[in-house]
């Protein structure tokens with residue numbers, strides 16, 4: 001079966017890969033300065049626009065030939081078939097034998113997407129309708145707390161995909177949120193997170209949304225139990241729980257065991273990966289904050305990008321281009337990281353969100369056939385919003401010894417019109433991309449008559465690549481499009497690398513070891529420690545110094 005990738009020619013033996021290696025040797029020293037000087041229209045030609053996103057990839061160290069070879073690579077790895085397999089509900093998450101259908105979460109009602117012969121789109125809309133009805137009740141004040149008070153505080157308890165997505169999107173769409181509602185996110189098993197999130201809140205006015213795909217995640221279950229105790233301490237009646245707790249999960253049995261009425265449970269499916277789930281019921285806290293209509297607008301944005309990805313020719317396909325250009329740096333230039341730099345304060349959690357999306361998906365060292373790969377896979381993703389990052393870490397991007405491809409993301413219009421702020425913000429974004437690409441050579445400084453040309457420290461070599469993505473305004477639709485763009489970029493790269501982008505077995509080992517260590521930290525008797533000497537010592541020290549409740 002083509003989609004398992006087991007029968008695929010090893011990546012490094014593909015014609016296009018070999019050609020790219022040769023092409024890299026020939027072109028690796030080409031300067032962006034030269035590429036722009038040779039082609040006055042480069043800044044127009046090496047751009048594309050789709051679904052309201054303008055993508056300028058001209059400031060990358062690529063020529064038309066590079067792009068053509070990367071396109072050939074996409075063909076040779078069967079990207080088209082792979083896209084069709086995902087959208088067609090095939091079980092492309094092979095290690096877990098699951099379909100990968102986050103795209104179904106935003107499919108319009110009349111679309112048909114089959115999983116094991118069953119159309120899943122009606123179920124998706126059923127849950128959406130249930131979420132919408134519940135959100136409306138909370139927002140209107142019809143859903144009351146146990147003592148009859150209006151709900152004013154929403155606390156999402158979740159971690160990983162059950163936290164980062166809704167939190168990022170809540171921050172991103174804050175402009176559209178109901179300011180009378182306090183929406184907070186508790187994820188860390190560090191009790192401080194819960195304590196600080198609740199210290200100024202009245203339990204009578206607080207609704208907890210326990211979000212966990214599995215409903216077994218230790219952090220989330222611990223925080224949920226603490227939340228229950230906090231609620232009961234004030235309300236002193238078990239029946240109060242039903243008014244103050246709802247659950248989002250795929251695991252009805254565990255939800256029931258925890259004591260949450262499954263009537264107040266919002267479901268989703270095993271074909272939605274945690275890091276791809278915030279547009280499922282995992283987004284309930286977000287929907288309550290921004291309202292069902294805005295949530296659906298966001299889904300429409302996701303869907304527009306899905307359709308673009310599924311149907312647009314690869315040469316004009318945003319996620320394909322973004323993904324392939326990323327491969328060029330990751331696998332040929334040896335770049336280890338990618339900086340995502342949104343020039344938009346509302347996107348302050350975007351890079352944290354993308355870290356999970358990208359690194360949990362493509363941080364794999366075996367291919368789909370279970371063999372060790374002999375090439376680099378997923379990059380390290382990091383970043384901060386501009387302009388803050390400029391005053392912190394950009395120095396290293398400009399003059400350091402590492403190659404760091406950057407994604408700049410900006411909007412033509414600000415949601416908060418306070419002249420001259422937005423002009424200054426965007427001027428900085430454009431200037432950074434320009435400075436990274438073209439720098440300032442000693443010759444240029446000399447030609448300008450600057451005496452600084454003799455000081456090597458003043459020289460910026462340039463030739464630092466970047467993408468720029470421009471959209472009109474940070475609407476719910478725009479957010480959906482940007483997130484779907486990155487989801488599919490991750491998909492494109494995972495396809496090239498022939499890895500399963502949808503499992504996360506590496507996360508498990510730490511969890512298993514933590515379970516073993518917990519009783520060793522807690523037991524009254526001296527435990528028999530059978531770890532390495534460092535681990536034993538750390539456990540002993542903790543036992544000696546911990547505070548006893």
Ligand SMILES: O=P(O)(O)OC[C@H]1O[C@H](O)[C@H](O)[C@@H](O)[C@@H]1O
Pocket residue numbers: 159160161162211212213214215216217220274275360504507
């Ligand atoms: O939603 P949950 O089942 O609680 O899982 C929460 C998170 O924890 C796991 O460790 C995984 O690495 C993540 O992919 C997941 O999003």
